[in-house]
Amino acid sequence: MSLSIPHALSVWRRNAAMYRRTWRLNILPNFFEPVLYLVSIGIGVGAYVSEMDGTPYIAFLAPGLVCVAAMNGASFEVTYNIYVRLVFEKAYDAMLTTPIEPDDVLAGEVIWAVTRACIYGGCFFVVIALAGLAPLPSSLLILPLLPLAGLLFAAIGVAFTVYIKTIDLFSFYFTLFLTPLFLFSDVFFPLKERLSGGWLWVAEVLPLLHPVRVARAAFRAEGAPIHVWDLFYILGASFLLLAWARRGVRRRLTN
Amino acid sequence: MGPRTESSIIVEASSVSKRFGARPAVDQLSLRVPAGVCYGLLGPNGAGKTTTLRMIYGVTRPDSGTVRVFGIDIGRDPRSVRSRLGVTLQQNVLIEELSPEENLRVFGRYHLIREPELSRRAHELIGFLELGSHAKVPVRQLSGGFQRRLAIALSLMNRPEFLILDEPTTGLDPAVRLALWSRIRDLKAEGTTALLTTHYMDEAQRLCDTVAIISAGKVMDEGAPSDLIAQRLARETVELDCSPSEEPALLNGLSPTPQRLRVGRRLMVYLDDATRLIEHIRKLDQGQRRSLIARPTNLEDVFLALTGTSLEGGV
Numbered sequence A: 001m002s003l004s005i006p007h008a009l010s011v012w013r014r015n016a017a018m019y020r021r022t023w024r025l026n027i028l029p030n031f032f033e034p035v036l037y038l039v040s041i042g043i044g045v046g047a048y049v050s051e052m053d054g055t056p057y058i059a060f061l062a063p064g065l066v067c068v069a070a071m072n073g074a075s076f077e078v079t080y081n082i083y084v085r086l087v088f089e090k091a092y093d094a095m096l097t098t099p100i101e102p103d104d105v106l107a108g109e110v111i112w113a114v115t116r117a118c119i120y121g122g123c124f125f126v127v128i129a130l131a132g133l134a135p136l137p138s139s140l141l142i143l144p145l146l147p148l149a150g151l152l153f154a155a156i157g158v159a160f161t162v163y164i165k166t167i168d169l170f171s172f173y174f175t176l177f178l179t180p181l182f183l184f185s186d187v188f189f190p191l192k193e194r195l196s197g198g199w200l201w202v203a204e205v206l207p208l209l210h211p212v213r214v215a216r217a218a219f220r221a222e223g224a225p226i227h228v229w230d231l232f233y234i235l236g237a238s239f240l241l242l243a244w245a246r247r248g249v250r251r252r253l254t255n
Numbered sequence B: 001m002g003p004r005t006e007s008s009i010i011v012e013a014s015s016v017s018k019r020f021g022a023r024p025a026v027d028q029l030s031l032r033v034p035a036g037v038c039y040g041l042l043g044p045n046g047a048g049k050t051t052t053l054r055m056i057y058g059v060t061r062p063d064s065g066t067v068r069v070f071g072i073d074i075g076r077d078p079r080s081v082r083s084r085l086g087v088t089l090q091q092n093v094l095i096e097e098l099s100p101e102e103n104l105r106v107f108g109r110y111h112l113i114r115e116p117e118l119s120r121r122a123h124e125l126i127g128f129l130e131l132g133s134h135a136k137v138p139v140r141q142l143s144g145g146f147q148r149r150l151a152i153a154l155s156l157m158n159r160p161e162f163l164i165l166d167e168p169t170t171g172l173d174p175a176v177r178l179a180l181w182s183r184i185r186d187l188k189a190e191g192t193t194a195l196l197t198t199h200y201m202d203e204a205q206r207l208c209d210t211v212a213i214i215s216a217g218k219v220m221d222e223g224a225p226s227d228l229i230a231q232r233l234a235r236e237t238v239e240l241d242c243s244p245s246e247e248p249a250l251l252n253g254l255s256p257t258p259q260r261l262r263v264g265r266r267l268m269v270y271l272d273d274a275t276r277l278i279e280h281i282r283k284l285d286q287g288q289r290r291s292l293i294a295r296p297t298n299l300e301d302v303f304l305a306l307t308g309t310s311l312e313g314g315v
């Protein structure tokens, strides 16, 4: 292991320096997106579905959507943005002329993706809280969950990105992986009420399911042993995927 | 200036090889760059120059052989080696949205340089490479010459003892090239060792104390430019247009047959005294105009002789 946190943070700062230029513009969609979801699905669909899993539909939706925002924030960074820096901008070639090592690059990018996940998810949470959909103070527990959700999706995305040879494959990643996750991970309906026993076990592989379950529990101020498993899944999967991504980063940046 | 190394050899590459797939890119190449010199790596496209440089700063791992920089095995401790050297890549890597000043600051952080030193060095380099008029403009709007200067400035942020420049002046206008040469000389005067690649033989001849000419990953010859010229070819060159069938008649009567080099219709003839050949050709041509020049033999001739078209006669 040759990771140097100060060097990783200098990679993080490169991205932050670019983001600082445009954050005023970039951050606005982060506020619009939740408003659109809540109005369309929460208020629109919610008018027909009065209650789900014992709560008003719009309140059922809210915590899951915060996790989705974190997932999207991290995913865009570690897919398109890393690929552009790697292949088109060749930013990592420049970094590797300095004492920065491939492990620092990976760590810096993951920390940056986690940062973006927190910004996305944080904005979403603010909107929801202003709309009165986040019971305080228990729902504040979702804030430490955001970096964890960000870490998980940063790890998944970067493990994909460093092994692919063309940018076109990201459309598969988004439409065949992230979109199904978004639709089938307890965000819109409780899986446990729609799936029978065996399938419920299979559904446990879905990564988004775990942060969503913890987020909803936080909103309801209720904890259960299963949330220990959720946290274990998030950390364990992140660790394994990053170990795998690390090989790819080394192979991609050095030869 | 950083601390000088104990050893006076900055780079010592010992029979390094690197292949990509089945093709060797660098083949049993050995190289020694002593402290304080400007060392040129010359070679045709694909000769393995960039690959050699990458092995020196440790991002390409040789299949065999060893590379020591500052006396340190680069494979063992790349971080400490790279903290003491600077690299200007063949292709500029700049953040287009940011200004030169911001680019310098971002890059300086890769070396863990902190404020206020960070700003101090950025300003110093903006002055040194005459980027002042454009220091706050997004890089995207800069001309190629300014972008290249900035790329070089980046590689100087850590005040390197050893500077690696991969084709520093390719695609630049003559004024910018002159300006960059003089900056490289300034650095050399301060004690910086430089290793550069170039396709411009005039650049190598003016700037480099020693050059290595490489072809297909092997060193063909190495030495001071003037020595290489003197050892390889005669002093003067007559360069003329002629077809292969005309050639024997034109060179008739010269004994021994001089060394010559053909690139298409262009023939270069190397001799110690060009006057006899020129008079002979003028007489044969009887006033017809033929493109012909006589000039001192230069590094380009040696380069072509060693890497390009095969040299005929003499040796």
Ligand SMILES: Nc1ncnc2c1ncn2[C@@H]1O[C@H](COP(=O)(O)OP(=O)(O)OP(=O)(O)O)[C@@H](O)[C@H]1O
Residues within 6 Å of the ligand: A255, B020, B024, B025, B043, B044, B045, B046, B047, B048, B049, B050, B051, B052, B090
């Ligand atoms: N990552 C790589 N994968 C496969 N082949 C490579 C790789 N890098 C270099 N090569 C091949 O190795 C050979 C040497 O390349 P290199 O870039 O070192 O040449 P060069 O002397 O720098 O050429 P140029 O003057 O065009 O910059 C070339 O045939 C090149 O195609």
Ligand SMILES: [Mg+2]
Residues within 6 Å of the ligand: B049, B050, B051, B090, B166
């Ligand atoms: Mg090259």
